[in-house]
Amino acid sequence: MGRFLVTGGAGFIGSNFVRLLAESTDHTITVLDALTYAGNAASLEGLPPSRCRLVTGSVADPELTQELVADSDVVVHFAAESHNDNSLRDPSPFIRTNLVGTYTLLEAVRRHGTRYHHISTDEVYGDLELDDPAKFTESTPYNPSSPYSATKAGSDLLVRAWVRSFGVQATISNCSNNYGPYQHVEKFIPRQITNVIDGIRPKLYGAGLNVRDWIHVTDHNLAVLRILEAGQIGETYLIGADGELGNKRVIELILELMGQPGDAYDHVNDRAGHDLRYAIDSTRLRTELGWEPVYRDFESGLAATIEWYRANEGWWRPMKQATEARYAAAGQ
Ligand code: NAD
Numbered sequence: 341m342g343r344f345l346v347t348g349g350a351g352f353i354g355s356n357f358v359r360l361l362a363e364s365t366d367h368t369i370t371v372l373d374a375l376t377y378a379g380n381a382a383s384l385e386g387l388p389p390s391r392c393r394l395v396t397g398s399v400a401d402p403e404l405t406q407e408l409v410a411d412s413d414v415v416v417h418f419a420a421e422s423h424n425d426n427s428l429r430d431p432s433p434f435i436r437t438n439l440v441g442t443y444t445l446l447e448a449v450r451r452h453g454t455r456y457h458h459i460s461t462d463e464v465y466g467d468l469e470l471d472d473p474a475k476f477t478e479s480t481p482y483n484p485s486s487p488y489s490a491t492k493a494g495s496d497l498l499v500r501a502w503v504r505s506f507g508v509q510a511t512i513s514n515c516s517n518n519y520g521p522y523q524h525v526e527k528f529i530p531r532q533i534t535n536v537i538d539g540i541r542p543k544l545y546g547a548g549l550n551v552r553d554w555i556h557v558t559d560h561n562l563a564v565l566r567i568l569e570a571g572q573i574g575e576t577y578l579i580g581a582d583g584e585l586g587n588k589r590v591i592e593l594i595l596e597l598m599g600q601p602g603d604a605y606d607h608v609n610d611r612a613g614h615d616l617r618y619a620i621d622s623t624r625l626r627t628e629l630g631w632e633p634v635y636r637d638f639e640s641g642l643a644a645t646i647e648w649y650r651a652n653e654g655w656w657r658p659m660k661q662a663t664e665a666r667y668a669a670a671g672q
């Protein structure tokens with residue numbers, strides 16, 4: 341391997357991936373990140389400058405991606421517009437980054453014969469009923485609900501086509517909901533933690549019956565490294581840690597862990613087209629590649645995440661006010 345190009349490496353999962361890579365290997369790492377509202381150079385502070393550099397620019401820029409891919413052995417593509425609520429307000433950046441950006445990168449790796457790993461989401465499969473015994477597997481049909489998940493589904497299909505038609509050396513992973521440090525305060529868990537710190541009551545969409553399948557961001561990134569080591573070219577791997585939990589219960593847990601009454605939250609407007617439940621069957625990743633989650637206890641992982649937000653107010657404070665203003669305008 342050697343020279344990694346990590347797109348979206350100043351975002352939540354990407355910055356955790358860059359830290360893991362810098363700590364556990366001696367590879368050189370170039371981060372390509374547009375530093376949108378969701379990207380933050382501060383998430384990469386403290387990394388060794390001799391091996392890690394940040395290039396500010398877009399994955400949808402063909403000259404820049406050709407130039408950076410030409411100097412790389414492996415591309416891991418995290419960059420995306422990632423928030424469902426934003427995609428309901430304005431889908432256009434989702435089309436540009438998630439579809440055109442992925443196409444642009446695929447053309448670059450095709451030209452240079454570079455190994456490519458595509459980071460995607462379980463949302464491409466749509467949602468499940470609460471009482472459905474089935475979980476998503478690699479053969480579940482695509483059925484995305486939101487503009488965000490539709491663009492992620494489209495980007496996955498571009499990768500599959502570039503593998504089959506042009507022999508691109510690619511793998512794909514579809515992961516469930518991540519939690520951990522450096523996650524933007526627009527997302528469910530950090531929004532509620534920082535609300536409680538600020539004395540604002542947590543906000544639960546609708547009745548809060550929706551279920552998400554939580555995984556610690558480090559477990560996601562360890563699975564990506566394992567796929568890069570041993571995954572079969574052209575194959576898809578689902579990543580999940582059996583972490584299904586209702587949104588209402590997650591809010592209650594955050595409140596309890598932060599010393600507040602478990603019912604001290606508000607119900608707010610529901611999300612349009614809100615997916616009810618996600619659940620991942622990660623048998624393939626476990627049996628074929630031998631991956632297992634390290635963070636098996638959601639409650640202690642959540643407690644550590646709360647501590648991280650308490651200790652790193654300087655990181656999230658600049659984003660908090662504008663984020664809450666956007667939610668207030670939507671009655672959320
Ligand atoms: P994030 O929003 O925190 O980070 C996205 C990063 O991409 C930001 O740093 C942003 O500046 C950058 N970016 C956006 N547009 C860009 C462009 N045109 N060119 C270059 N960089 C650009 O997102 P995240 O939660 O870290 O998600 C990372 C990836 O993982 C996404 O592909 C997402 O679909 C996928 N994913 C996320 C989750 C989750 O729970 N967060 C779960 C499964 C998959």
Ligand code: DAU
Pocket residue numbers: 422423424425460461462463515516517518526527528529531543544545546548550551552587611618
């Ligand atoms: O499943 C993987 C996906 O998980 C990723 O592809 C996305 O990038 C990531 O954002 C996440 O999508 P969700 O829409 O599930 O995550 P979000 O944090 O926005 O919301 C989680 C759940 O919490 C969802 O059911 C909506 C609900 N919610 C969210 C917010 C922000 C609330 O009840 N209140 C809130 O304030």
